Amino acid sequence: MHVDVIEKLEDLRGLKDNWDRIYEIDPEAHCFLSWTWISSWFASRSLAWLVLAAREDEGGAYVAFLPIQLGTGLDRGNGFYNTIVLGGSYFAPYTGILCDPAHAGGAVSAFADHIRTLHWCSLHLDDIDRSSTRIESFLDRFPPEDFVGDRVKRPIQISDAAERIDPEIHVHVTLPADFDSFLHEKLHWRARRNIRHCLRTLEDSAALRMTHADTSTIEENLATLLSLWSKQWGCRNHGYMRYILDNSRSVLPDCFRSGDLFLPVLWQDGVAIAASAVLLDRPRKSLICFLSARDVSIRDLSPGLMLHAYTIRWAIENGFRIYDLGAGDYPHKYIFGSVSRRIERYRINTRTGRNLGERLDEHCLPFVFARIKNLYSAGDLSDAEIGCRQVLAIEPAQSEALSLYREVVASRTLWQAISSDAAEDISSDDQGVIDRAEAEKQCRATIAENPGDFDAVHRLSILLLLRGEAREAEAEIGRALELRPDSAAAHCTYGNILAAVRDFEGAVVRYERAIALEPAHAIAYNNKGNALRRLGRTEEALASYEKAIAIRPNYEQAIANRTALFDEETDMLPAIIQLSRLPPNV
Incomplete structure (x- = not known):
């Protein structure tokens, strides 16, 4: 079986007819594996994605498709890593592999083997049906000597009514050929009475009406649904609400245009x-109730039940045989004579915990580099340098990464000089008897008891700076200066913090303030020289180093900095040799 990799939208669009043919004949397919859903989803994604397409020979039609997304994470101190998730994950309630059933065995094995050639440390199989033989065949291709596989159980949720809801249970109704049979064969007498009452109320009331979105109303009706949904559910998690709203606005209009979305709206006196x-x-x-909402302030009728009853009747009249109520075993879902099944999450991790091949996946390099630039801007020089090395290990000639790497190394050279001086402000007792983590813990305990303890607050800012938390350190040094605004040492520390985040102009101002308060402050002169050097003001930097050495003749760091300034031409960096051979997680 031959596997091609599709990674451009125009190529994916060219597969529509082939994809639709497989979608028609695959008994395990669902609407979240349709060409419309996958193409719309990937078009709206900012992260890397691929579609693996299998065929028996290079000239033949494709017989299977596996859409996947590639993610990037950062293990601080060790570098970036990659993950793979199935296409549509975290928004679609189901994922999977689309196959011509006659070729499923060979295609699934070929997909698994191809995925093992990519570079990743964790494969996320979310929202899969483990009873599927093709899923089991796929999992079998990851041998236990190289991979660790395990189910990831979703936690039980507690509803507003204090019900314990299992989110892995998906509920659906098998529909008979006519609505009367549904009422009599599926429902308890009380549910039958309530549904009849709801539908009769809808039909007889002048205040109530049900509409279906059409081409002239789809935009307005979708906005109405999302507004109702955000009011009903959004208060629980604003981040999740934005995620659902943004993705719904991206994907659902395409589903409507392809004829795959039914959007009924219930109105009362002209209000949805x-x-x-x-x-x-x-x-x-089959049809799935993907997203629904109601006005929870309505108490005199049951708009949710009315909407479900209406949709089920419409589904039966239009030849549908399954009504899927989605995830969660809420008691109200079972009044329709429903049945359930378990949809699971599964993880396959490399035994080493590192990417296969000990390198980043090349498809993710643009996203990695964007994050590296953010790390650098935030003052995280260590992780930025590691990330640059990982990128350059794959693309040694990547000019932007090489330039940033040089900038990072230059900043780290300065940072090491600043850090060694900052450490002098911590007593030898702190350095020799207890480690910095314990010192930080003690500082925080002291501050909790006495928020006005200047020494503890100042020391905490230095400890935070030494472990690279420049932004947190800046907040603490600000507090220290509120307590003692005439502290030369605190102003010098503030300068160190600003230099660590590359605000060299601001750092110079702080060093000069420290010198004004304490004219013999050798450390402030030395660090001011470092900042001036980074600003290209070399003569002023030399004068500042000379002043530091005059105050403290044996000041080794200032002497080394002055020597480095003399030796500089246009580049103060160490040579970068054989970047392509650097290990990815140095």
């Missing part, structure tokens, strides 16, 4: 009180 986005899987005669 309930709405639902129902995705249609016509080949399998």
Whole structure:
């Protein structure tokens, strides 16, 4: 079986007819594996994605597709790593592999083997049906001597009614051929009575009406649904709310245009009180209640039940045989004569915990480099340098990464000089008897008891600076200066912190303030020289080093800095040799 890699939208668009043919005949497919859903999802993604496409020979049609997304994480101190997740994960309630059933065995094995050639440390198989033989065949291709596989159990959720809800349980209703059969064969007498009452109320009331979104109303109706949903659910988690709203606005209009979205809206006196986005899987005669919401202030009728009853009747009348109520075993879902199944999360991790091949995946390099620049801007020079080395190990001639690497090394050279001087402000007792973590713990305990203890606050700022937390250190030194604004040592520390985040102009101002308060402050003169050197003001830097040495003739750091200044031409960096051979996690 031959596997091609599709990574451009224009190439994915060219596969639509082939994809649709497989989608029609695959009994394990669902609407979240449709060409419309996957192409729309990937078009809206900022992260790297791939579609693996399998065929028996290079000239033949494709018989299977596996959409995947590539993620990037940072293990601080060790570098970046990559993950793979199935296409649509975290938004779609189901994922999987799309296959011509006649070729599923060979295609699934080929996909797994190809994934093992990529560079990743964790493969996330979320929202999969483990009862599927193709999923089990896929998992079998990752031998235990190289990989660790395990199920990831979703935690039980507690509903507003204090019910324990299992989010892995997905509930659906098998629909008969007509609505009367549904009422009599599926429902308890009380549920049958309530549904009949809801539908009769809808039909007889002049105040109530149900509409379906069409081309002229889809934009407005979708906005109505999302507004209702955000009011009902958004207060629980604003980040999750934005995620759902943004992705719904990106993907659902495409589903409507392709004829795969049914969007009923329930109105009362011209005001929308309930709405639902129902995705249609016509080949399998299935529909899923993907997103629904109601006005929770309505108490005199049951808009949620009315909407479900109406949608089920519409589904039966239009030939559908499965109504999927989605994730969560909420009791109200079972009044329709529903059944359930378990949809799971599974992880496959490398035994080493590192990327296969000990390198980053090349598809993620642009995203890694963007994060490296953010690290550098935030003053995290160590992780920025490691990241640059990882990028350059794959692309040694990448000019932007090489330039940033040089800048990072230059900044670290300065940082090491500043750090060694900052450490002098911590007593030998702190350095020799207890480690910095313990010293930080003691500082915080002292501050908790006495927030006005200048020495503890100042010392904490230095400890934070020494472990690279420049922004936190800046907050603490600000507090220290509020307590003692005439402290030369504190102003010098503030200068060190500003230099660590590359605000060299601000650092010079702070060093000069320290010198004004304490004219014999050798450390302030030395560090001022470092900042001036970074600003290209070499003559002023030399004068500052000379002053530091005059105050303290045996000041080794100032002497070394002055020597480095003399030796400089245009580049103060150490040679970068054989970057392509650097290990990825140095």
